[in-house]
Amino acid sequence: MGRWEPNARGRLEEAALELYAERGYDQTTVAEIAQRAGLTERTFYRHFTDKREVLFSGGAALEELLVHAIEEAPEGTSAYAAVEAALDQVVAVLRERADVAPRRQAVIESHAELRERELGKLAAWSTAIATALRERGVEPRLAEIVAQTGVAVFRVAFETWIADTAHQDLGAIVADSFAQLRAAAAD
Template sequence: MGRWEPNARGRLEEAALELFGERGYEQTTVAEIARRAGLTERTFFRHFADKREVLFGGSTLLHERLTEAVAAAPEPVAPMAAIAAALDVAGVILQERRERARRRQAVVLAHAELRERELIKLASLSAALAGALRERGVPEPAASLAAEAGMAVFRVAFERWADDPACDADLREVMRATMTELRSVTAGSPTPADPP
C-alpha cells in the first residue's frame, strides 16, 4: 500500500461507524477499523490517537467555525445574537452530515465513556465561545452565560434532531426554535433583585 491514501480519514470514520453499529463500540478494534477501510493500522494512527477519537475528530473544525462566526457577527450585536450566528454555522456543518451524525449519536449515547467525552467537548466549545465573546468586548459573566446558554440550545436541539427519525427539519430550524423556547422560558423571569 502506498504512503498516501485518498480520503483515508473519511474511510476510517465510515468503517468505524459501520463496525460500531454491527459489533458495538467496545468489541471493535483499531485493526478491524483499518482493515474495513482498506488501510493499515499505521495509517489509522496518523489520523486518530485511538478509536474514540474517530467519533470526536470533527470537534476541531466545529470549534474553529463557531468561534469564527462569533468574531464575524456584525457590530453592535447582542451576545446571544452572536451565539445564534455561530449555531447557524454549526447547523450547516452538521446538516450536511446528518446520517453520520445520527449514527455517531447512537454510539455515543450507548457508552458512558463516550457521553463523558461528549460533555468535555461541549464544555470546551462553551469556553471557546465565551472567549470569542470576550474578544468582542462582552464582559463577564455575560460572555460565559451566553456561551453556556448557547451550548444548552445546541445540545437540546441536536438531540431532538438526531434522536428523532421522524424529524425532517433542518438542524438550523430546530436550533432557532430551541433558542426561541429558551427566550420564552427566561422572559419575565425574576432576577435576584426582583421580588418573587
C-alpha cells in the first residue's frame, strides 16, 4: 500500500466518489475506498470518521469562513451585504472544487440520509451566520431572516451551478440571485 504517497486525503475522496457513483453509497465500504485509493483502512480513519465524512468534512471549515468574513466586514456594512460578501468567500473555495462538487452533490441527492445531512449543514451555516450578525449588533429577528435568506439564495445558486459547472460561474450566479431577490423585494 502506498501510504507514503502524497495527498492521501484527496485520493480517498476521489476513490470514494468513484465508488459511490459506480456502486452506490450504501454498497460501498470503507475497505473498498481505502483499497481503491491504494491506502489502508487505518489511513482512511486518520482522515475521516466514516464514509459520510468524505462528503461533509469541509462543511465546518466553510462555516468558519462565513463567520470570519462576517466578523471582518467593515463597520457600517449592512447585514445583507455582509452575508453576500461572506458567501463570496465560500464561492472562492468551491470554484477550486468545480470538478468534485457535481459528483459529490449527485451522491448526496441519491441518498435520503445524505440529503438530510446536507440540509443540517446548511441549517448550521444559517445559525452561525445569524449569531455572527447578532454579535455585530443586528437585531435578532432581522439576523435570522438575513441568515436564512442568504443560505437559501446560496443553495439555489449552487444547484444552478451544479447543473452546468462548465459554462457558468458560481460567483456570478450567486450575485445575480441576490440581485433578483433585491429586485423582487423592491416590487
